[in-house]
Amino acid sequence: MTDTTLTRRSLLASSAAAAALAGLPRAAFAKELLRMSTLGPGTSPNLVMTTFANIINKSLPDYEIQLNATGAATRHVLEVAMGRSDFCMSSPAIHALMRNKAAMFAKIDQAPELVNKLRTVLNFPMGVYHIAVYGSSGITSIEGAKGKRVFLGPPGGAAFATMKRLFKAVGGLEEGTDYEAVKLGWDAAAAAFQDGNLDVYCNPTNAPSPALTQITVTNQIRFLGIPADKLESEAVQKLVGRPGFSAATLPAGTYGANQLNESDVTTLGVTVGIVSNENADEEMVYQMTKAFYAGVAEAGESAPWLKAVTPQAAVQDINLPLHPGALRALTELGVEIPDAAKS
Numbered sequence: 641m642t643d644t645t646l647t648r649r650s651l652l653a654s655s656a657a658a659a660a661l662a663g664l665p666r667a668a669f670a671k672e673l674l675r676m677s678t679l680g681p682g683t684s685p686n687l688v689m690t691t692f693a694n695i696i697n698k699s700l701p702d703y704e705i706q707l708n709a710t711g712a713a714t715r716h717v718l719e720v721a722m723g724r725s726d727f728c729m730s731s732p733a734i735h736a737l738m739r740n741k742a743a744m745f746a747k748i749d750q751a752p753e754l755v756n757k758l759r760t761v762l763n764f765p766m767g768v769y770h771i772a773v774y775g776s777s778g779i780t781s782i783e784g785a786k787g788k789r790v791f792l793g794p795p796g797g798a799a800f801a802t803m804k805r806l807f808k809a810v811g812g813l814e815e816g817t818d819y820e821a822v823k824l825g826w827d828a829a830a831a832a833f834q835d836g837n838l839d840v841y842c843n844p845t846n847a848p849s850p851a852l853t854q855i856t857v858t859n860q861i862r863f864l865g866i867p868a869d870k871l872e873s874e875a876v877q878k879l880v881g882r883p884g885f886s887a888a889t890l891p892a893g894t895y896g897a898n899q900l901n902e903s904d905v906t907t908l909g910v911t912v913g914i915v916s917n918e919n920a921d922e923e924m925v926y927q928m929t930k931a932f933y934a935g936v937a938e939a940g941e942s943a944p945w946l947k948a949v950t951p952q953a954a955v956q957d958i959n960l961p962l963h964p965g966a967l968r969a970l971t972e973l974g975v976e977i978p979d980a981a982k983s
Contacts, residue, residue, distance in 0.1 A: 671704040672924075676914075677716035677728040680709050680826030682851035683843065684767045685729040685912055688949060692914065695935035696928050703924065710825060712797035713912075714744050720917055721754035727761065727920075731912040732884030732959045734798055743801050756918075759963035760981065761925060762932070762954035762970075763913035767846035768888040769803070771907065775860030775900050777839055782811035782864050788839035790819045791829040802879065803842045806908065809875035810866055840864070844910050846945055847894045856898040863890055865905035884911040884957045911957040918963070925965025933973060951975045 678689040686709055693705040705727070708716075716728035717738070737743050738755035745751040773779040779788070785807065792807075792815070793799025804821070807813045815821045822829070822838060830851045833841035843849065855861060870876055871887065880887050888909025892901045916925060936946050951973040955962070961983040962970065971977060 672702060674703060674705045674726040675708060676705050677708040677711065677713075677719065677725055679713065679729060680828075680830075682830045682845070682849065683826055684765075684846045684849075685713075686826075687846075687850075687945070688764055689729060689914065691935075691939075691943075691946070692928075692932050695932050699931045699935065700927055703928070709827070712794045712800075714797055717758065717915065718748070718751075718754060720915060721757045723917055723919070727914055727916050729912055730758065730915040730960075731766075731798060731910065732763075732957045733802075733882050733910070735960045736883045737798075744796050744798075755960070758915045758960055759918050759920070759966070760954075760958055760960045761914040761916055761929060761963055761966045763911055763956050763958055764949045764953055765846070765956070766844050766910045766912040767849075768890050769799075769806075769842060769844045769908045769910070770847070770849060770852060770890065771803075771864040772833070772841045772843070772852060772855075773839065773862050773864060774836075775862055775898075777862075779839065779864070780862065781867070782807055782813070784864075785811065785840045786813055786818050788819050789822050789837070790840040790842070791822050791824060791833065791838050792842050793844075794825050794829075795821075795823045799842065799844055802844075802885075802908065805875070805879055806866075809873065809879060810870050844908070846948070847890055853895060856895040858898075860898045860900055861895060862900040863905045863907075865890070865907045868906070871906060879908065883959050885909065913954075913958075915960065916963055920963060920965070922963070922965040922968075925963045926969045927965075929966045929969035930972070933969075955981050 676689060676693060679685045690707060693707055696703055696705050713729050714734060717730045717734055719725040720728045735755055738745050738751040741751050792803035804815045813819055824832060832838045834855055866876060886909045888907055890905040890907050892904050893899060933951050936949055939946055951970055952975055954970055955975060955978055958978060958981045962981045
């Protein structure tokens, strides 16, 4: 048998296979697999984005979102901007840092160019920064973290940078000199705090946090905050005034009788969001945005923490244009679109 005969037979077989595939209904093809990166378990972004993925996977049969809950958001946004991942958690603060080539992006020359390749799908309230210590630790203020083992957030992440600045602004404490910043991921840090291997645990999350609620069942917890005399200081106001940030309150009693705070705690509140690459398919993002908010509405009272995740909140603190698909979906949902959300 000659090579020519083999080639001709191969071509005929390929043509027949292509014709057979063309005749199959669309459902016969594999789902389009999409990668979404978020923070680790125990964080608000993980909870919201897991819900997003579950709703999409259930209601849109053409797509399957696979979650990646490792690493820092500052790395994830670069991956999405470069087209190496499909969706990730980001924040207005991260976008500003990329534009200014500041903080963790200071040595990334392409950062200002890469942020222009990102588009917002939706924003949502991440919650407030919890700065937790055990009641038995004797720590009653941020100054008391001197000489202690502190989890600020994953190294290189926005939370790490934020808490590092807050501990300096409020307590005058320098990371690496006055306290040890323990380098862990979100889920490992939660476990380490629960096991007593951390003295101070920081986590920006909606209250009550499931991870901290579990701890307060059997342990007394105190949350540290920003004293009134430090709130108006220039250093704290620079933190509060950043894109997506605000002064916020963690109420006394949020975690029940084992929360030792006798009065509300002033801390930082933050808005985050889901972003995609500018080249993500418009119809896909449109369908996903509509499906997500329909799923949130359907959840109703069964998921009270979702009450703050609304179409109106999707453009809160926004400083990155909406993806065209998300813009169309949110407009149909009656959201007033600010100029900052338009391309």
